[in-house]
Amino acid sequence: MTPVLSVDGLTKRFGGLNALDNVSLEVAAGEFVAVLGPSGSGKSTLFRCITRLTEPDAGSIEIDRVAFESLKGRALRKARGRIGVVFQQFNLVRRKTALANVMTGALPRLPLWRIASGFYPENLAARAGTALASVGLASQRDQRADTLSGGQQQRVAIARALMQESRVLLADEPVASLDPQTARMVLGMMREMAKSKGLAILCTLHQPELAAEFADRILLMQSGRLRAFDAAEQAVP
Amino acid sequence: MDQPRDGNRLGCHGAQEHGSRRQRAFLPLLVLGIAFYLLCLHVSEVSLSRLLEGLPRLWTWLVRSWPPDLSELDILIRRGLETVAMATIGVSFGAIIAAPICLLSARNIGVSPIVALPARWLLNALRGIDSFVFALIFVAAVGLGPFAGVLGIAVHTAGSIAKLWAEAIETAEIGPVEAARMSGAGRLEVFLHAQLPDVLPQLASILLYMWEFNVRASTVLGIVGAGGIGQELKNSVDLLLFDRVLTILLVILVMVTLIDQLSAWLRRRLS
Ligand SMILES: Nc1ncnc2c1ncn2[C@@H]1O[C@H](COP(=O)(O)OP(=O)(O)O)[C@@H](O)[C@H]1O
Ligand SMILES: [Mg+2]
Secondary structure (H helix, E strand, O other), rough: OOOEEEEEEEEEEEEEEEEEEEEEEEEEEOEEEEEEEEOOOOOHHHHHHHHHOOOOEEEEEEEEEEOOOOOEEEEEEEHHHHEEEEEEOOOOOOEEHHHHHHHHHHHHHHHHHHHOOOOOHHHHHHHHHHHHHHOOOOOHHHHHHHHOHHHHHHHHHHHHHHHHHEEEEEEEEEEEEEHHHHHHHHHHHHHHHHHHHEEEEEEEEHHHHHHHHHHOOEEEEEEEEEEEEOOHHOOOO | HHHHHHHHHHHHHHHHHHHHHHHHHHHHHHHHHHHHHHHHHHHHHHHHHHHHHHHHHHHHHHHHHOOOOOHHHHHHHHHHHHHHHHHHHEEEEHHHHHHHHHHHHOOOOOOOHHHHHHHHHHHHHHOOOOHHHHHHHHHHOOOOOOHHHHHHHHHHHHHHHHHHHHHHHOOOOHHHHHHHHHHOOHHHHHHHHHHHHHHHHHHHHHHHHHHHHHHHHHHHHHHOOOOOOOEEEEEEEEOOOOHHHHHHHHHHHHHHHHHHHHHHHHHHHHO
């Protein structure tokens, strides 16, 4: 199967520290890949370099076989639309409603006056409502983001990624701020998205049991290096 | 007196030595400071005898100002409203000029330094020159009257608003910005969607504060002929009509207090 996301030789140094050391990986459509690693191993750096929220020092990133690492300006923005993101701290606009936050995913398609006024076109508002309903938040659509619980906020963030109709979903410790039961629900929804929409999901986690339960494949991060988590290791508790 | 106690509390020889060294440096600084102050006193021509000579004159004016001359109260109130109008329109024009400058100079929008640095120079230049000075120039350019005052307020206030707005925008959270940027949206879209809602109450509060401040500050613009109640004040002082001056001061006081209260109330509601 051809990968949707493929990363090759990704490297990032902070001073003398190799935060990412020649990292390569591939994620296929419909696949949920987990990156496991202790705190400080470079998981967030991997996430930020693939999205180019932080610029990597070397390596290539391809989305649907199109080079992403060299894009600039308008082309970079357009390509970023193919990557949905979920952050540990949700990163919702606090003072906006759940629906307006989901609308973030359609931002490039909105004229400035609609963004500023919050008068969204009906077809997009309906789609955002559907996205919210699919994460079980239909009745919270007009509630302000900062009045939602952590689990609800992260589900809004997932709906935001759904709205974007991206090909890839990158998630950086999406459940680290949530209680175990909510964490399972959120990861379950992400897995469901991979299977039903053919989304390629790369998700960093630090709990092995969650990775084992939800991921199709697990990669291990240690001091900036990535390697496969083999079955023998998986068998050892 | 605090210095040696400080040294003792630290309780070690090195610290005591450090304390006394600081004390030794303190004395010449104190002498220098006093000398500077005395020089300023001399340059400002402060003179107790001249104050004493002037006091009886002030007293007779004060006596003559009572009762206040209310015969032209309606005209004076109208001139007070002119000052409020000048400040309101001046600040609104200033805000319109400030909006693009603050977006270019805020550090978290993603504007290249090649543009951001000149934008910051511009706002500092506008801020550095007082409305009074700008009004003086505009009176020469567009003639006497409130419009010159409006332009003076607008140009100076644009710099002040842009600076305060840029600082407020820089306090916006970065997380939602990164999320919005990943949708593929441009800087302006991201600003309007993810940063503006976060800081909008602060921006509105700053605008109200600038309005309130300018109503107070623009009472003097009339002195250079730039309209408002200040013009009446200057005329009346020149003609030694002290009962009229008292009425004008009362009108200013009531007007400024009302605007201050209104602005403070609105700003409380914003936060
Ligand atoms: N902006 C930065 N500047 C300097 N060092 C950084 C920066 N970001 C991360 N690091 C370092 O890189 C290493 C990996 O960090 P990170 O990717 O956040 O790890 P993780 O997400 O797995 O906890 C850590 O040692 C961290 O201190
Ligand atoms: Mg991290």
